[in-house]
Amino acid sequence: MKAVIEGIRIAGLRAVVPPQRHSFVEDPGPFTVEEARKLAATIGVQERRILPPPYCASDLCLAAAEGLMEQLGWDPATVEVLVFVSQDADYVLPATACIMQHRLGLPTSAAAFDVPLGCSGYVYGLWIAARLLGGSSAKRALVLCGDNPTRHLHPEDRATLPLFGDAGSATALEVDEAAAPIPVVTGTDGAGAPHIFVKxxxxxxxxxxxxxxxxxxxxxxxxxxxxxxSRLTLNGAEVFSFTLRAVPPLLREAMEHAGTDVDGIDRFILHQANAFMLEHLRKRIKAPADRFVIDMQGFGNTSSASIPLAICHSMGAQVAAGPVKTLMAGFGVGWSWGAMVAELGPIPEPRVVDLPEGYPVLAV
Known part of the structure; x- marks a missing residue:
């Protein structure tokens, strides 16, 4: 499906990560030292951030939202859309977004709900929130994307342990009639459901x-x-096959929908699945290495948070100076995929910060 977001700008971004770190290079666990080093070189992950209980992905996102609104000077009373994109809800019910609305002090007129998507979730979340702004009286929205996949990992699963890390993010959207259009392309193939699976x-x-x-x-x-x-299972061969089959056409379709090509994109920011896979995708679309973001060395694959985390970590100063024409694309679990071409900046410099020590848990 194709769509175009009009009259909405991305006003700010922030990412929050746990301060706790783990490196299989330094502490190989079920691997030999040599195996751990080879894995790190292949998948592009030197260390991951691990969120300890009782914290959840919502706590990381909440801290990101609070910091971002303070940075932007936004009064919480002016934010009337909150979308929480995560595969790690706090409770079966109610929706975590409802609890977040209360904690953030957003008005009771706000629309707040969860979207349980993973790798493609950032693109979907921005699109959903933007459409809500465009079709309502609301002027500002928060899209909170975060997951703590490390809690799904089996301690003996060598396929997933070195790859995944935890992170949360907040993206601010605002009505702006002068904003450049944001073309969006999405797709779904549920035949891939068993290949990235928590049964x-x-x-x-x-x-x-x-x-x-x-x-x-x-x-x-x-x-x-x-x-x-209850643990994550991942069929690496099927994931790789799906990615090479679906993602290059997705990127080309997104650029065509935006009326541009590889030369017209300043930065390509894809879901940070693993470095080996991303490098294959870069070569498939013939994107220059210096404009193609691979930035997961210190974080791992953080699912729905990986795109905003990569922007905040590797492009903060560039986006602050802006505008930067970006192609953002998420793909994976579901199978589900989405891409958009958006101009980022100039905005207050996006940041990655650690979750503060003693941060209060979001709980009822």
Missing amino acids: AGGKRHGLIPAVGSGGRIADEAEAAQLERD
Whole structure:
């Protein structure tokens, strides 16, 4: 599907990461030292940020939103749209966004809801929030994207352990009739659902740790299986095949929809899946290396937060000077994908900050 966002600008960005770090190069765990070094070189991850309990992705996003509104000088009472994009909701219900609305002090007239998307979620979140602004009396929106995938990882899964990290982000949108149009392209193929998968935890396959199918108490064997099914499984070969099949056409279609080509894009910022995959995509579309962002060395794959995190970490000064014509694209779990071409800046310099020590947990 194609769409165009009109009369809306990206007013600011901020990312927040846990201060806790882990490097398989320094602490190889289930790997040999040589294996860990080769993995780091291939996937482009030297260390990851790990969010400890009781914190959740919402806490990282909330801290990002508070810092961003302060940086922009926004009164929370002027923000009437809040979209929380995450695969890691705090509760089965209510929607985490409702609790965030209250904590942030947004008005009760605000629309606040969750979008449970992962890798493509940033593009979808911006598009949804922008359309809400364009079709309502609201003038300002916050798109909060964050995940803590490390909590889904099995401690013996060598395919996922070195790759994923935790992060949260906030992006501010504002009505501005002078803003450049933002072309958007999206797509979905649910045939890929089993290839990036957490099977248990919802209603279909039981709740962890003790409730089995049909609502009865699970026996020991079933509880053990539920525990295994509650962990992330990733079919790397299928993910790689999907990415090379779907993403280059997505990027070309997004540029064509925007009336431009590779030469007309200042920076390409894709979901930071892994460096090996990103380099293949760069070569497929013949993008120059100096305009193609690969920035996950210190964070890992942070799912829905990876695009805004990469912008804040590697492009802050450039976006502050702006404008920077960017192609942003997310793709993966679902299968789901989305891309947009947007001018970023000039805006207050985007930042990456650590979650403050003692930050209050978002809880009810």
